[in-house]
Amino acid sequence: MKALAFDVFGTVVDWRSSVIAELEAFGESHGLQRDWPAFADSWRAGYVPAMARVRRGELPWTRIDDLHRAILVDLLVAADIRVTDAEIDHLNRAWHRLDPWPDSVPGLARLKQRYIITTLSNGNVSLLTNMAKHAGLPWDCVISAELFRHYKPDPEAYRGCAELLDIAPAELTLVAAHPSDLRAARAAGLGTAYVARPMEYGPDRPPHGVDRDVAPDDFDIVATDFVDLADQLGA
Amino acid sequence: MKALAFDVFGTVVDWRSSVIAELEAFGESHGLQRDWPAFADSWRAGYVPAMARVRRGELPWTRIDDLHRAILVDLLVAADIRVTDAEIDHLNRAWHRLDPWPDSVPGLARLKQRYIITTLSNGNVSLLTNMAKHAGLPWDCVISAELFRHYKPDPEAYRGCAELLDIAPAELTLVAAHPSDLRAARAAGLGTAYVARPMEYGPDRPPHGVDRDVAPDDFDIVATDFVDLADQLGA
Numbered sequence A, B: 001m002k003a004l005a006f007d008v009f010g011t012v013v014d015w016r017s018s019v020i021a022e023l024e025a026f027g028e029s030h031g032l033q034r035d036w037p038a039f040a041d042s043w044r045a046g047y048v049p050a051m052a053r054v055r056r057g058e059l060p061w062t063r064i065d066d067l068h069r070a071i072l073v074d075l076l077v078a079a080d081i082r083v084t085d086a087e088i089d090h091l092n093r094a095w096h097r098l099d100p101w102p103d104s105v106p107g108l109a110r111l112k113q114r115y116i117i118t119t120l121s122n123g124n125v126s127l128l129t130n131m132a133k134h135a136g137l138p139w140d141c142v143i144s145a146e147l148f149r150h151y152k153p154d155p156e157a158y159r160g161c162a163e164l165l166d167i168a169p170a171e172l173t174l175v176a177a178h179p180s181d182l183r184a185a186r187a188a189g190l191g192t193a194y195v196a197r198p199m200e201y202g203p204d205r206p207p208h209g210v211d212r213d214v215a216p217d218d219f220d221i222v223a224t225d226f227v228d229l230a231d232q233l234g235a
Helices: A015-030 A036-045 A047-055 A064-078 A085-096 A104-114 A125-135 A155-165 A179-187 A226-232 B015-030 B036-045 B047-055 B064-078 B085-096 B104-114 B125-135 B155-165 B179-187 B226-232
Strands: A003-006 A116-121 A141-144 A172-176 A191-195 A221-223 B003-006 B116-121 B141-144 B172-176 B191-195 B221-223
Touching: A003 A155, A015 A036, A015 A085, A036 A047, A036 A064, A047 A064, A064 A085, A064 A125, A085 A125, A104 A116, A104 A226, A116 A125, A116 A155, A116 B125, A125 A141, A125 B116, A125 B141, A125 B155, A141 A155, A141 B125, A155 A172, A155 A179, A155 B125, A172 A179, A179 A191, A191 A226, A221 A226, B003 B155, B015 B036, B015 B085, B036 B047, B036 B064, B047 B064, B064 B085, B064 B125, B085 B125, B104 B116, B104 B226, B116 B125, B116 B155, B125 B141, B141 B155, B155 B172, B155 B179, B172 B179, B179 B191, B191 B226, B221 B226
Parallel strands: A003 A116, A003 A172, A116 A141, A172 A191, A191 A221, B003 B116, B003 B172, B116 B141, B172 B191, B191 B221
Antiparallel strands: A141 B141
């Protein structure tokens, strides 16, 4: 193993708490009261179907920023909220300002000493770059589905990442909290490291995407967080 | 201005001293004596013509690593040096292990506090990523001509960089020691920052590519090094 590629939303950053906090601040500044946790969950829930439309070719290549914005506009209309385009743009960029899980930065700092660490996210390059600056994520490089115009779990994204790093797929391990992502990475020839993020969908909901028929030990590495991952890898 | 894109070879790293040192170590380990500074200069001199063949479409897209290797193999044959493929591979990756100019890391660290800082180099992503790790270059992201399959000075490289960062070309400034690179960036709509690197081609040769008819003050910023650039930008 030469490099670790990290899924980002949910695996590195706590998107739900961050987006709820942004929505609460937005609500407060506009004197609006809504169920912001539910709004955040709906925003996120629109993401996979929107990407699926791109993956199936029903939409031309579209960045996550633009998919997020289209979902947001629909949700604002449904919630009877009217704000300016600039305010929508700012709110949409909440996804550029997500906060890391507490172990993410210290774990990445250790892993970086021994391996190349890169993003491999469906987030666009500018989103990932701004997020890294906001959250202090010490990536060696920023690799995105945008570079391949193929969203995960398309195999082009996993293989393209290894190709850009000029290593064999087997020399690259995907780190993710989502078994579906890891299974697709494995099918593309990558190693797999599952990191549990039980709070991704909040305190009241089980982790999304954990199929009952896929035990975590199907993966090469199973870790409780990034510090545990660094421990297991001797980094 | 929101982001600074840096040319790398010559602007950020002192390729010539680094490659000469690698060649000297290679020579010593093989009991070979050659004019290694001249060998380094010939290696570098092969680079622009090789890229030009790609730019004109005479060669399909080819990474710098592969162009460097083809030039190296020819030079080794001409110098009557026979080594294994693995040794050639290792020597070729000297370009992944280039050392920065003394002001590069402290200057970049300051500039990063205020701006997005990215590479915009003809070096491939893996070369730039390995180099950043070797040299401690604190890039926010690693952008390469490889991502656009267009070498600088093709306009696609400059515009593609702004597009990936999701900013207007005018919000992006190219930092380079080479007027030809800066002129192409300006033609593509970018801002320009010239940084003098008088030692790039060694103590005995004037800077390459400085046309007599282009005074440095044709550019938006003219700096003596990256620390001066940070001073001028209030970073």
